[in-house]
Amino acid sequence: MQTKEAGPRVHVINGPNLNMLGKREPHLYGSLGLDEINRGLGTAAKALGLELDFFQSNHEGVILDRIHKIFEENPAGIIINPGALTHTSVALRDALLLLSCPIVEVHLSNIHKREPFRHTSFLADIATGHVIGFGHYGYQMALAAVHQLLKA
Numbered sequence: 001m002q003t004k005e006a007g008p009r010v011h012v013i014n015g016p017n018l019n020m021l022g023k024r025e026p027h028l029y030g031s032l033g034l035d036e037i038n039r040g041l042g043t044a045a046k047a048l049g050l051e052l053d054f055f056q057s058n059h060e061g062v063i064l065d066r067i068h069k070i071f072e073e074n075p076a077g078i079i080i081n082p083g084a085l086t087h088t089s090v091a092l093r094d095a096l097l098l099l100s101c102p103i104v105e106v107h108l109s110n111i112h113k114r115e116p117f118r119h120t121s122f123l124a125d126i127a128t129g130h131v132i133g134f135g136h137y138g139y140q141m142a143l144a145a146v147h148q149l150l151k152a
């Protein structure tokens, strides 16, 4: 029997409170839950020949541990919405600096239109690129970007 080779593995990481999407400030973040967003990503990834790995945690250290594990697994790409850790976490920045694959930072809301403390991202200069302000569609855009980068 022929075994199908797994495609490049892209990790989709969501930080604190993003498990509450759909319920949390829907005027800002929309009405889709994270499971629905991930399902849509899974469908798109299949068509692009990419494997996706989904992870969400409300705990900074748990996210760092996951990134350390991902580092050992030769990842093809990272799509990350760090939630509020975007604006606070040097530790998350340092962990992501371990990785040499493309990193796309996603924010559902346009953080630059919001409170001044959200205008700073500790990942801004280390991410390959950012998708900001397009709601859940931003994750799809990030996936398309990683796909293009891997093809290039």
Ligand code: DQA
Pocket: 016, 017, 018, 081, 082, 083, 084, 085, 086, 106, 107, 108, 109, 110, 111, 118
């Ligand atoms: C967010 C923006 C952050 O400022 C906020 O803390 C979040 C969500 C976004 O997707 O728009 O949790 O990352």
